[in-house]
Amino acid sequence: DTEVTQTPKHLVMGMTNKKSLKCEQHMGHRAMYWYKQKAKKPPELMFVYSYEKLSINESVPSRFSPECPNSSLLNLHLHALQPEDSALYLCASSQDMDEQYFGPGTRLTVT
Amino acid sequence: GENVEQHPSTLSVQEGDSAVIKCTYSDSASNYFPWYKQELGKGPQLIIDIRSNVGEKKDQRIAVTLNKTAKHFSLHITETQPEDSAVYFCAAVSYTGGFKTIFGAGTRLFVKA
Numbered sequence: 299d300t301e302v303t304q305t306p307k308h309l310v311m312g313m314t315n316k317k318s319l320k321c322e323q324h325m326g327h328r329a330m331y332w333y334k335q336k337a338k339k340p341p342e343l344m345f346v347y348s349y350e351k352l353s354i355n356e357s358v359p360s361r362f363s364p365e366c367p368n369s370s371l372l373n374l375h376l377h378a379l380q381p382e383d384s385a386l387y388l389c390a391s392s393q394d395m396d397e398q399y400f401g402p403g404t405r406l407t408v409t
Numbered sequence: 410g411e412n413v414e415q416h417p418s419t420l421s422v423q424e425g426d427s428a429v430i431k432c433t434y435s436d437s438a439s440n441y442f443p444w445y446k447q448e449l450g451k452g453p454q455l456i457i458d459i460r461s462n463v464g465e466k467k468d469q470r471i472a473v474t475l476n477k478t479a480k481h482f483s484l485h486i487t488e489t490q491p492e493d494s495a496v497y498f499c500a501a502v503s504y505t506g507g508f509k510t511i512f513g514a515g516t517r518l519f520v521k522a
Contacts, residue, residue: 302452338515340513341453346508353508354507395504395508396441396502397455400452400453400454400455401452402450
């Protein structure tokens with residue numbers, strides 16, 4: 299199984315809502331990542347978890363809160379987002395910090 | 410800051426022709442260079458990668474070359490097919506002083522049947 303799954307596929311939320319994005323992989327990978335991708339732009343790294351511990355936070359605003367409940371799951375908790383946070387949120391995983399497998403993404407719209 | 414320049418931004422080729430996409434990086438500590446293909450509505454897919462101790466790598470119709478001295482790396486697709494149409498991103502990864510991955514801006518490839 300070389301698949302990274304993400305739910306939901308689409309999400310529309312208001313600026314006062316709290317929601318969560320979920321990511322799952324069953325490849326036994328030890329590193330998991332969250333990226334943000336705006337239209338016609340490359341992915342931007344947000345967070346990296348290695349062995350279930352947060353190892354990199356690319357100065358992401360605190361309204362984005364990552365969580366790694368176990369080695370297969372990665373969540374991104376969203377609270378008080380702004381319209382400019384609307385984007386495609388991608389999860390990826392890798393065995394070492396190199397060959398990354400990406401999920402299909404969650405398309406988030408903040409109204 | 411460190412960056413990766415990718416050219417061209419758009420490339421249109423006839424089916425069966427070759428396509429070449431070039432990237433230049435600035436961080437001399439970069440030592441891993443992946444290429445991703447992203448189709449509409451999907452996440453990026455790793456299609457080939459190369460490490461700094463290798464000059465060239467090939468996988469069927471896809472090849473990547475690396476010139477570390479010049480800090481250039483290129484993606485070559487031969488015998489292009491309509492299903493190769495997508496956005497292609499290069500990236501440069503370094504581990505010195507902490508993990509860092511920098512993507513190029515992307516190349517939109519159109520393969521005309």
